[in-house]
Amino acid sequence: MTTRFARIAALSLGLFAAIGAEAAMACAGRPTVWDISLGAAVSDLPTGFGDYACGSNGGPPGRPLQGFGDYLQCNPDQRGWHEVYFRYDDEEEFVARALEQQRRIAMCEGTQVFGIPVVASVLLDEGGTVQGIRIVSDPRGTEPAQRDDHWALGNMLRRHFPGDWECSPLALGPGSTPVGSFQPDQECVLSADGVEMTIRQHYHHRIGQAFVDDFDVVQPGLFVSDAYFEMIRK
């Protein structure tokens, strides 16, 4: 147990430090979701994000906010936590896109985790203490050829936080079918010493969805591919 705690603690700290170093190298210190520490006070959260709004459990942003400090304007969830949505500073990305600078685009691109666009949010309790962070793959403006990898964000997060993840398959809804010969839909939980991480990932066809429809017309975008990650204090 000590080892697991040490690993998670080290991972959290080491990861944040390492990612911070990379961010400094790539995008002049632009903050990322990994710069938000569990247990931090809202007043200590990093600045430099943008488009603050009330979160919707990984969905689109709600009421616009001026910053994390306005968290009480967001309705609390069942746990009494307020979800604040935010985005990374994307000014450098716009410049890079205008100049067609592929490497700079890749290093500074939008709100992404491991190359996957995400909806990021922080969960604050009534007193303004960070209780969790949430990362959900963001399908907005994503081509099918990239969206098909969104479920794999869960794979990368599990590799990034190694441990004894307990995984159980998620049943497909009525009429849903696997996209391929395998079905990665599952929920995985890693819990140790005050931190619990949950990953849910889906990759399937909903009822009526197929890559080729009944008229032999290609429908390359008709599939569900997403990942949901939450890291909370326990």
Place this chain on the structure above:
Amino acid sequence: MIVRSRKTRSMVSLPAPVRCLGLAIVLCAAVANAGAREVTADRLLHARDEPQNWLMHLGSYDGARYSGLDAINAETVSQLVELYSVPLGGLLQGGGSFQDALPISPLVEDGFLYIVDGNGRVNKLDAHRRGAVVWRNDAGQRDLDSWLEPSRGLAFHGDYVIATSADGHLHWIDKETGETARSVAIGDPTEGYTIVAPPLVAGDRIIVGGGGFDRGAAGRIDAIDAETGDHLWRVDTLAEGGAPGPIGGGTIFQTGVYDPATGLTVWGTGAPVPRFAPFAGDAGASRSNSAIAIDVETGAVRWHFQYVPGSDPNGFSEAGTHQLAALDGADPVLMHFGNNGYAYALDMADGSLRSATGHVLGPLWPGVDPLDGRPETGEGGGLDTAWANRADCPNILGDPAYVAAFSPRTGLAYGAGADGCLTENLPVIKTYSAPGWLGAYYAGAAGNLGMLSAIDPQTGALVAQRLFDFPVHGGALATAGGLVFAMTAEGTLHALDEETLEPVWSRKFGSLAPIPPVTFEVDGQQRIAIVVGGNAFTPDLSYRPPEMGISEPIFVLVVLGLRS
């Protein structure tokens, strides 16, 4: 011989019509039997002794992509024409197949071609009959995730064609019937694992390289018992222990080489993931972007050589092929044309650096570290900082996974790829035909030119170099006819002199080819076979000169031969 004696007896005792029928049957049987020869370990070991065939993905264990056929040579190549073509599927990207040609190369045995198509199906084609389909096997490809690429090639073992499928399985397909005899899972696709590299049969085992670049699965190399399908060993292509480090990558995209003398197989590994933004430095990625030498018998890693550090933020990938350049009286040298702009020669025995020669143009690194072979900046800064702030040449789109060639005739290794820089740096490079030409433009890159370099592995000397107006996206084929074949992005296949790299023949197909041709012999005639069609770079073209206007999304195997 047995078939012939039966034929003789039948012809004596039967009336004429029946004799004809019997003769036809016997001839068919003879042809079928000719294609049914067992591909033994000894035949694979001496694959170059069968120049009429192309028995493994890279031609032979040394990865040379060299053919001993010489009927097509500098004197005769002007008579080279298209004989026939075979459309290969598919046209439904995202619907179970790919619309563009993929870097898939055929195997050839006794006039029969075995090739994977865009749908991932394995096809047997009869080159005696203009590529007629003998059988088509899709058992391993049904219900696959259609966003995954099919394997780039096949292997032979005994009476079987060894194929992989994108869901991480290995298949034994009967060469004669096309039936799947056995399937074995190598990796877990729910963890992102897939296979695109053709397998390598070495003795009694099948070596499989895989991984899941964008899906997080770490690269790995597995050995499978060719007779039983049992798993023998596995090597992780990222650091031992795994974390903390990259969350994926080290993916295998190309087949490894095998040195029977040392019992080592060497595979090139790709970049760590996430590309462009590794966050954990070298710690967890000491085997990414490397050559890994593995003892085929035990699976022990004897040595590895990292071309690009795991902390590289530039996105280089060293997943391209290696060539074991072994000449009489000389030490075997392992060659690799690096995506980082250097052509490396390593000592095969221990992986030590012999030479690193710049093989691209434009602003390059000031040099390489004589000890670890990594490019230097000359700025005296730390490696990570230096790599982050380096110039943007060579282009990362240069030659990430192309196949190079080695000719034992000339003793030269031939690396063909794209040259140029990212748009952060736009030098004007002159080609022979168009001074000031910047090449075809790619999104995020410019000044892309085609480039073919000939390097002496023993000395590291750049002996010859040829620039083309358009990038080379395939690699090279060398032949005993004194020619080197390469194809440029606007769809022109070039045959060049093996010493000077001067073009001696070219033919425009009007569509890209993502892999160099193979050559074989059927009915006593030398043939050239090449896959043409759009390729993965087509959507990246932000500016297409008129010459590239017909890079259509097709996937066709074209077979050429000398005009009779």
